[in-house]
Amino acid sequence: MLKKKILKALTNQINEEMYSGYLYLSMESYFHSISLAGFASWMRVQAQEELHHGMRLYDFVNERGGRVFLDTINRPDAKWENPLAVFEQVMAHEEKVTALINELMDLAGSEQDHATKIFLQWFVSEQVEEEASVGDVLNKLRLIQNDSSGLFMLDAELAKRVFIPPAKE
Template sequence: MLSKKLEAALNDQITKEFFSEYLYLSMASYCDSIDLGGFANWFISQAEEEHQHAMKLFKYVQDREGRVALGAMEKPQHEFKDVMHLFEQVLEHEQFITQSINKIYELAVNEKDYPTQVELEWFIKEQVEEEKQVSDIIKQLKWIKDNPTMLYMLDQQLGQRVPTSLPAEEQK
């Protein structure tokens, strides 16, 4: 059974994960509006992943006899300076999510809630991957600068991404 503090923290994280989904859909729409369909596809795939993350936590709270209480979400930004600025904001957002998960993990350690620690270890590893993936795209964008041919090639590459589903045992 979850403590009330951990339940509240996990509920807050669920809302943050759903907001991430919402934000990335907004970013996909922006990319589509500037004819970068591959980037839009990347963000749609990312949004689907964030939805899976929210649902993984949702089910975990239920499995621990907690009550999920969804919080309100703010309207996501929908206009961006350019693609570089967009991905810099993604990295900043992912770092914010990482900090949030780390704080919940610390709370779980302090409360000696070992099952929550184990559950959050998956999210901690996932955040390392998320931040690296976005950092790599930023490096590519810096290298590309204003070269439209290279931007087109990166757009084509990102368009190949398909959403990664959580393995069945991790969806529970």
């Protein structure tokens, strides 16, 4: 059975992951509106990953005998200056999520909830991958600057990303 503090924190993280999915869907729509289908596709995959993360947490809470009470999901931003501004926001958002996961790990440790701590280890590793992936795109966008040829090449590269749900451990 989950302790109340852990249950509350996990429920909050579910909300954060669902918000992340909303944010990335909003960014997908922005990229469609400026005819960058590859960027849009990348964001769709990112949204799917975040929603999957939320469901992974949701299932864990249920497995541990907790009850999830879903909260309101905030409206995400919908306007950006350019693709670089979008990915700068993505990086800031992923860094925030990393901090939240780290706080969850600390809480699980202080509450001596070893099962939750082991479960969260997957999310710690996932956040390392998330930040590296976003950082790679961000660095390329900074190199490209205002070169439309480079932007279209990156768009084609980003279109190749596909969502593959991680295997259940």
